[in-house]
Amino acid sequence: MKYDLIVVGMGPSAVFLAYELIQLNKGKNVLLIDQGKPVEKRTCPMEKVGKCVGCKPYCNITCGFSGAGAFSDGKLNSYHLSLKDKDGSIYLGGNDGGYFKKYMTESEICDLLTYTDNIYLKFGADPKLHGTEHIDEIKELQAKASKQNLTLVSYPIRHLGTEKAHILYGKLEKYLKDNHINLLYETEVKDLMIENNKVIGVKIHNLTNDKYEDIYSDKVVLAVGRKGASWLSDICTKNKIKTKIGSVDIGIRYELPDKVMSKINEYMYEGKFIGRPFPYRDKVRTFCQNPSGFVSAEVYDNGLTLVNGHSYKDKKSTNTNLAILVSHHFTYPFDKPIEYGENVAQNLNRLGGNAIMVQRLGDIYRGRRTWEEDLKNNSVQPTLKGAVAGDLTYGLGYRTMTDILEFIKDVDKVVEGFANPDNLLYGPEIKFYSNEVVLDKNFMTSIDGLYSIGDGGGLTTGLMMASCAGVKMARILSQNK
Numbered sequence: 001m002k003y004d005l006i007v008v009g010m011g012p013s014a015v016f017l018a019y020e021l022i023q024l025n026k027g028k029n030v031l032l033i034d035q036g037k038p039v040e041k042r043t044c045p046m047e048k049v050g051k052c053v054g055c056k057p058y059c060n061i062t063c064g065f066s067g068a069g070a071f072s073d074g075k076l077n078s079y080h081l082s083l084k085d086k087d088g089s090i091y092l093g094g095n096d097g098g099y100f101k102k103y104m105t106e107s108e109i110c111d112l113l114t115y116t117d118n119i120y121l122k123f124g125a126d127p128k129l130h131g132t133e134h135i136d137e138i139k140e141l142q143a144k145a146s147k148q149n150l151t152l153v154s155y156p157i158r159h160l161g162t163e164k165a166h167i168l169y170g171k172l173e174k175y176l177k178d179n180h181i182n183l184l185y186e187t188e189v190k191d192l193m194i195e196n197n198k199v200i201g202v203k204i205h206n207l208t209n210d211k212y213e214d215i216y217s218d219k220v221v222l223a224v225g226r227k228g229a230s231w232l233s234d235i236c237t238k239n240k241i242k243t244k245i246g247s248v249d250i251g252i253r254y255e256l257p258d259k260v261m262s263k264i265n266e267y268m269y270e271g272k273f274i275g276r277p278f279p280y281r282d283k284v285r286t287f288c289q290n291p292s293g294f295v296s297a298e299v300y301d302n303g304l305t306l307v308n309g310h311s312y313k314d315k316k317s318t319n320t321n322l323a324i325l326v327s328h329h330f331t332y333p334f335d336k337p338i339e340y341g342e343n344v345a346q347n348l349n350r351l352g353g354n355a356i357m358v359q360r361l362g363d364i365y366r367g368r369r370t371w372e373e374d375l376k377n378n379s380v381q382p383t384l385k386g387a388v389a390g391d392l393t394y395g396l397g398y399r400t401m402t403d404i405l406e407f408i409k410d411v412d413k414v415v416e417g418f419a420n421p422d423n424l425l426y427g428p429e430i431k432f433y434s435n436e437v438v439l440d441k442n443f444m445t446s447i448d449g450l451y452s453i454g455d456g457g458g459l460t461t462g463l464m465m466a467s468c469a470g471v472k473m474a475r476i477l478s479q480n481k
């Protein structure tokens with residue numbers, strides 16, 4: 001079987017690639033492959049049974065149509081809508097464009113973001129933009145943060161909400177099907193077929209009929225997300241695809257009362273604090289803030305269970321959750337950030353009996369573990385019901401833990417109550433990015449015809465940019481045909 005294009009993965013980067021190919025009239029003989037299920041068949045049993053049951057063969061939260069986007073909080077960062085002071089300094093948003101700056105000019109990135117944002121709107125995203133109304137209040141918080149050597153970044157944000165994200169991606173799935181994009185579900189891509197430094201296809205294992213097959217194409221796009229980061233690393237090593245040593249973000253999910261976060265939640269929806277606390281000066285940041293949200297668990301390769309968080313548009317808790325992540329960059333001779341992160345996750349999983357572990361901040365300060373009894377009487381009640389009370393300090397390194405605790409103290413000086421002893425830390429929260437795949441201007445790897453987009457290869461780190469990468473990839477491919 002030969003296709004014009006094979007895409008590995010059906011996350012937002014792949015979905016938007018297929019969408020744009022249809023617009024360009026190039027979507028006739030295209031195949032998307034994912035190990036997970038169609039979006040309408042993806043359900044997480046945790047909602048009913050209260051704990052992660054480790055769905056087999058693949059986690060429904062991270063795999064299937066729309067990838068990690070399906071159960072995400074659906075916060076779309078509108079980086080292009082930056083607001084500037086009279087002197088030209090940016091106080092809201094700011095098109096940093098992430099790694100995209102290496103591949104495009106700023107105005108190209110802005111156009112791409114505007115175009116992609118409009119696709120989301122066309123398929124039902126809420127037109128409301130959070131973070132654009134309380135400019136003076138935001139500036140005041142930013143000034144307070146800078147006194148603590150913290151940067152408080154605020155982007156205008158659209159919030160889909162988990163249940164609405166599901167519906168939106170469902171509409172996109174129908175659109176792709178109606179326009180004859182081939183979607184192959186519950187199928188793993190096991191390996192690439194490469195001859196004379198040129199890709200010629202992929203080797204697949206269909207999980208529904210247990211069949212192994214070779215499928216051919218001169219163009220293959222890898223869009224495997226963080227879920228596929230470990231697989232991608234192995235594939236790159238095996239096939240001598242050039243990579244650069246990447247980083248891994250290790251930390252915790254923090255849960256605290258909405259009322260503590262009320263100003264940030266109201267003015268910005270998501271406030272991104274970035275700091276470099278003493279003594280290590282590592283980059284520590286808050287990420288993926290979910291007002292009135294829920295902490296969740298997801299299962300990765302090798303059965304690793306990681307914590308995450310999301311929020312619904314309608315169903316609400318009284319807690320806000322957010323990630324506190326420490327960037328780990330290793331230096332010579334160590335060059336295995338993914339393995340390091342996996343080891344941390346494995347240890348914490350074992351310590352928590354294969355569940356997510358939760359500990360009160362005050363117990364860490366007091367040098368003791370948290371017990372189930374302590375949680376019952378705690379003023380902050382965990383929204384992740386399957387989490388097991390324990391001691392995170394056994395599993396997170398001294399440096400990581402110190403970074404997190406110092407950072408919490410710093411943020412407390414901006415947001416009173418941020419360091420309340422009853423606040424909860426869940427672990428492990430780890431963002432795996434494969435060793436960064438070396439790409440040329442056209443997102444092509446060192447193998448002819450093999451491309452890489454989205455979070456997996458380290459090109460993007462969120463829904464909006466992953467979707468933009470897909471649109472851009474489609475335009476590149478249609479020009480090169």
Ligand SMILES: Cc1cc2nc3c(=O)[nH]c(=O)nc-3n(C[C@H](O)[C@H](O)[C@H](O)COP(=O)(O)OP(=O)(O)OC[C@H]3O[C@@H](n4cnc5c(N)ncnc54)[C@H](O)[C@@H]3O)c2cc1C
Binds near residue numbers: 014309454461463
């Ligand atoms: C709970 C949660 C909340 C989030 N909230 C937000 C948010 O509010 N805002 C935001 O910007 N981002 C959020 N994110 C992150 C966001 O979902 C990702 O940045 C985005 O989905 C990345 O898109 P992608 O296309 O790169 O990969 P993914 O969405 O990760 O998709 C990759 C797909 O590839 C498939 N795959 C991998 N390897 C193989 C293989 N070998 N064979 C076949 N298939 C394979 C996987 O099954 C998966 O479906 C959240 C993520 C989670 C889990």
